[in-house]
Amino acid sequence: MNGTSPGIVFRGGTVLPMDLARSVLPDTDVLVVGDRVEAVGPSLDVPTGTEEVDASGGVVMPGMVDTHRHMWQTAMRGYGADWTLTQYFVWYYLEHGRHFRPEDIRAGNLLSAAESLDAGVTTTVDWSHGLQSVEHAEAAVDALRSVPGRFVLAYGNIQAGPWEWSASPDFRAFVERFPRSDLLGLQMAFDVTGDPAFPERAAFEVARDLDLAVTTHAGVWGATNDDGIRLMHENGFMEPRTVYVHAATLSHDSYHRIAATGGSVSVATESEQSCGQGYPPTWALREHGIPVSISMDTSVWMSGDLFSAMRTTLGADRSREHMEAHRKGDTVTHCHLRADQVVEWATRGGARALGMDDVVGSLEPGKKADVVLLKNDHSPVSFPLLNPYGHVALQAQRSDVHTVVVDGRVVKRDGRLVGVDLPSIRREVEATLEHLRGSMGEEAWQAGMNPDVPETKVLDNPYQYTDYRTASTHAGHG
Known part of the structure; x- marks a missing residue:
């Protein structure tokens, strides 16, 4: 490893390989040779010189996969702790997002990439909608390549219509020289407003021409709705590799369209609960058989780990199930969403959503060696290890991440x-913080932690690159 060892073996841990059976393998070894998982089993014979890690008392699992993280915003960690989604739109879309220079995108990405690895998230989608220029994008890529993780750049620009920036020769040239590999992938990231003219068609056509998957915020209260899904479907732009983020306020018709076309949903439960995109939709996604992955959204609000995301997702789904049963006078006697399913969403589910299921997401011989050991001998919460999946989903935390291999x-x-x-x-x-505070002024910086909502139409449509407005949210419920 790191050029000095022929391999590494995790000895005697409880292994969650995330195979299709969601097995639990006690007292099991995981052998890594080169960049691959070589073997999984008890008491493995290993090559001479192999580094040995004592995994006894710990959990060995695949690296986690976050399918939606606005990494560029991480330099402002915790700044918007009390924001609503509308205040987020005001701050980044209307007022201050334009202050970010390429070097500020780089700083946020560097910090976010490091915190991902620290929490055992080995693959992260950089939902990078702050790329106001190709120079901003180059800075984002430079940061991602500087940190030894696995990343996917989802290229976006909230300051311009996707039909505009995607048509730029500079964007096409960027895509053509992009250093795609197993460690660095590329998507396009943009939203569909629901405008009947469907101006986003041009961006979808660029994505198809360049063979890029699209990730899109769908079913977000006050921003995107069923009209966007319908337009995508009627125009033939819903694909199995399309990732719909949040999908929290959609109708059954939209869920049927997603299910029928094989897409998946990235659920960011902490964000949806706190900010107002809509109730976390895993209960509806399970009903329609839609594949799920998990994401944390942005560190301007939430923690940058998937342990918090897993436990809040489990809690929100179960809360909804109880609530619906109580409304009917019934009682839930068995939880339908189980801990092992949520751990699967945080690992193999994310890999499937990104088309990387044959590369990462499980510990199987031949797959890339993205491995996480959860072990903390200094914590009384590390034992007893009775239900390993339950332990990962509801007990573990960032400080328990002992070893990470990418x-x-x-x-x-x-x-x-x-x-x-x-x-x-x-x-x-x-x-970056010095630049932002200086550009805004101290009074505006302090007020930004609880910004006023100006007299605009942001509640009808936060996307300032289009005049299209909809009455499907607050205006339609007067």
Whole structure:
């Protein structure tokens, strides 16, 4: 590993391989040779010189996959703790998002990439809708390539219509020179307003021409609705690799269309609960058989780990199930959503959504070696380990991430990141904050933590690159 060892073996852990049976393998070894999982089994014979990690008392699992994270915003960690979704739109879409320079995108991405690895998230989709220019995009890529994780850049620009920026020769040239690999993928990220003229068609055609998957915020209260899904479907732009983010306020008709075309939904439960996109929809997605992955959205609000995301997702789904039963005078006696399903959504579910199920998402011989060991001998919460899936989903936390391997490379060992220059990242983040505060002025910066909503039509349509308005939200319920 790291050029000095022929491999690494995790000895004697409880292994959750995330195979189709969702097996639990006690006292089992996982052998990594090169960038691949070589073997999974008890008491494995290993090559001479193999690094041994004592995994006894711990859980060995695949690296987690986050399918929707606005990484560029991480330099503002916690700034919008009390925001609603509308205030988020005001701050980033209407007023201050334009202040971000390419180097600010880079700083946010560096910090976000490091926190992903620290929490055992080995694959992260950078839902990068702050790319006001190709220079911003180059800065985002530079950051992602500087941190030893696995990433997908989802290219977007909230300051311009997707039919505009996707038609730019600069964008096409960027795509043509993009260094795509198993460690760095590319998508297009844009939303569909529901405008009957369907101006987004041009962007979908570019995505098809360039063979890029599309990820889109769908079913977001006050922003996107069933009209967008219907237009995508009627025009033939719903594909199995399309990822619909949130999908929290859609009708059964829209869920049927997603299910029929094989798409998946990225659920960001903490965000949906706190900010107002809509009630986390896993209960509806399960009903329609729609594949689910998990995401954390943005560190401007939420924690950048998937442990929080898993437990809130489990809680929200069960809460809805109880609520619906109580409304009918019934009692839920058995939970339908189980802990092992949520762990699957956070690992293999994310890999499937990204078309990477043959690469990552499970611990099987031949797959890429993205491996996480959860073990914390200094914590009383680490034992007893009775229900491993329940432990991961409801007990574990970032501090329990002992070892992380990405593509066969150790990137966290004994609870500390390896190959990540945190002091350098801190300096870049501090420079970004100094720039933002200076550009805005201290009064505006302080007011931004609880911004007023100006007299605009933001509640009808936060996308300022189009004049289309809809009465499907608050105006339609007067």
